[in-house]
Amino acid sequence: MNRREFNSNLLLAVPAAAFAAQQPASSLRVNGRRLNTRLAELAQFGKTPEGGTHRLAYTEADLAAREYSMKLMRDARLDVSIDAAGNIIGRRAGSEPSLKPLVIGSHIDSVPEGGSYDGQVGSMGAIEVAHTLADANTRLRHPLEVIIFQNEEGGTVGSIAIARGLAEKELDLVSNSGKTIREGIRFIGGDPDKLSGAVRRKGDLAAYVELHIEQGGILHAGNIDIGVVEGIVGVYWWEVTIEGFANHAGTTPMNQRRDALLAAAKYIDAVNRIVTSVPGRQVGTVGRIQAFPGAYNIVPGRVLTTLGLRDLDAAKVRALFESIRTETRRIENETGTKFDFKQVNSSPPAPADERIRRIIDRSAKQLGFTTRDLPSGAGHDAQEIANLCPIGMIFVPSRDGISHSPREYSTPEDIANGANVLLHTLLALDQEV
Numbered sequence: 114m115n116r117r118e119f120n121s122n123l124l125l126a127v128p129a130a131a132f133a134a135q136q137p138a139s140s141l142r143v144n145g146r147r148l149n150t151r152l153a154e155l156a157q158f159g160k161t162p163e164g165g166t167h168r169l170a171y172t173e174a175d176l177a178a179r180e181y182s183m184k185l186m187r188d189a190r191l192d193v194s195i196d197a198a199g200n201i202i203g204r205r206a207g208s209e210p211s212l213k214p215l216v217i218g219s220h221i222d223s224v225p226e227g228g229s230y231d232g233q234v235g236s237m238g239a240i241e242v243a244h245t246l247a248d249a250n251t252r253l254r255h256p257l258e259v260i261i262f263q264n265e266e267g268g269t270v271g272s273i274a275i276a277r278g279l280a281e282k283e284l285d286l287v288s289n290s291g292k293t294i295r296e297g298i299r300f301i302g303g304d305p306d307k308l309s310g311a312v313r314r315k316g317d318l319a320a321y322v323e324l325h326i327e328q329g330g331i332l333h334a335g336n337i338d339i340g341v342v343e344g345i346v347g348v349y350w351w352e353v354t355i356e357g358f359a360n361h362a363g364t365t366p367m368n369q370r371r372d373a374l375l376a377a378a379k380y381i382d383a384v385n386r387i388v389t390s391v392p393g394r395q396v397g398t399v400g401r402i403q404a405f406p407g408a409y410n411i412v413p414g415r416v417l418t419t420l421g422l423r424d425l426d427a428a429k430v431r432a433l434f435e436s437i438r439t440e441t442r443r444i445e446n447e448t449g450t451k452f453d454f455k456q457v458n459s460s461p462p463a464p465a466d467e468r469i470r471r472i473i474d475r476s477a478k479q480l481g482f483t484t485r486d487l488p489s490g491a492g493h494d495a496q497e498i499a500n501l502c503p504i505g506m507i508f509v510p511s512r513d514g515i516s517h518s519p520r521e522y523s524t525p526e527d528i529a530n531g532a533n534v535l536l537h538t539l540l541a542l543d544q545e546v
């Protein structure tokens with residue numbers, strides 16, 4: 114069905130009073146004041162004295178914020194349900210029942226002592242988009258789903274439950290709230306015994322688009338309105354053990370030492386050197402170090418440390434890791450030590466869909482906004498949903514690039530801009546996929 118047929122069908126289906134309200138989709142705008150008021154209201158649940166938000170998943174504050182969000186969804190004329198995993202889903206039928214749903218959403222749980230924007234801008238933004246469409250009596254061809262994923266900050270639990278299912282042993286993990294995931298799911302109205310009911314299959318969804326604050330400073334520093342996310346970087350962690358030989362610091366001559374901490378120093382420098390030796394936005398971090406036995410008078414015999422690498426391109430990460438390994442072999446020879454790398458985490462990159470990226474960019478420019486392509490260095494629910502359908506993400510500026518902090522802030526104008534880009538991306542996807 115083309116757009117003209119769609120509109121005329123729609124006009125037949127709506128009452129006369131709504132007829133007058135009908136307006137061309139291109140002129141639709143979200144209600145920025147309503148959106149920002151709701152964000153401020155949402156921030157009351159788990160508000161901290163510093164003006165931030167402490168709303169861990171599976172707590173009373175989380176529960177109250179979820180109730181509040183479900184009320185807003187009903188106001189936006191969405192049919193609200195909680196899936197077996199505890200995700201909140203607001204649905205509205207489309208005009209073509211055979212089409213798969215277009216999905217928008219984010220999360221409303223926070224990190225401990227966090228801010229009032231991370232996840233919340235995207236959640237309230239998605240509800241506002243649904244509300245704007247309802248106000249204008251604009252019905253999509255596709256079914257619309259607004260999803261508020263549960264416990265994003267505790268490891269994208271809700272989106273994993275939808276994208277690939279939660280394993281039994283994951284249910285026993287204790288979340289920040291002190292409850293296990295299993296207890297938490299029950300607490301927020303899910304049913305941990307029926308989790309298979311929450312799982313969607315590849316092809317069940319037409320597309321997923323998430324609005325989010327950048328959590329970095331690129332847009333704010335460059336005075337750019339909208340970030341078009343290229344993808345969510347892959348995150349790879351290794352536990353690194355360096356074995357040397359612990360010996361008396363007074364009697365062991367310098368040329369006879371096998372100093373694991375000295376090897377670690379050379380290693381830390383090498384990681385930085387290798388990661389910055391090639392062009393690109395890859396990052397590499399040694400974030401933890403511990404020397405044993407750890408005394409003034411003993412040459413360190415053993416060091417526990419780490420390696421973290423992130424990039425959009427998994428092949429690049431592999432190449433960097435190989436270079437680091439080659440360099441550590443040199444350090445082993447030089448210092449008489451032995452390095453051992455044990456991979457403890459690998460989450461592959463999730464590239465955003467090319468076509469959705471183009472639609473986001475075009476929608477933003479048509480609204481008069483400046484855009485910039487950028488990767489997401491932080492994890493998001495979109496990363497999991499990428500296993501099911503094409504995804505896209507829209508970033509709005511974070512002041513000074515600060516997030517996971519009470520000082521997290523995005524301007525009301527930037528938030529409304531992001532929601533308008535989400536709205537027009539959704540309208541374009543509805544016509545094009």
Ligand SMILES: [Zn+2]
Nearest residue numbers: 231232265325
């Ligand atoms: Zn988030």
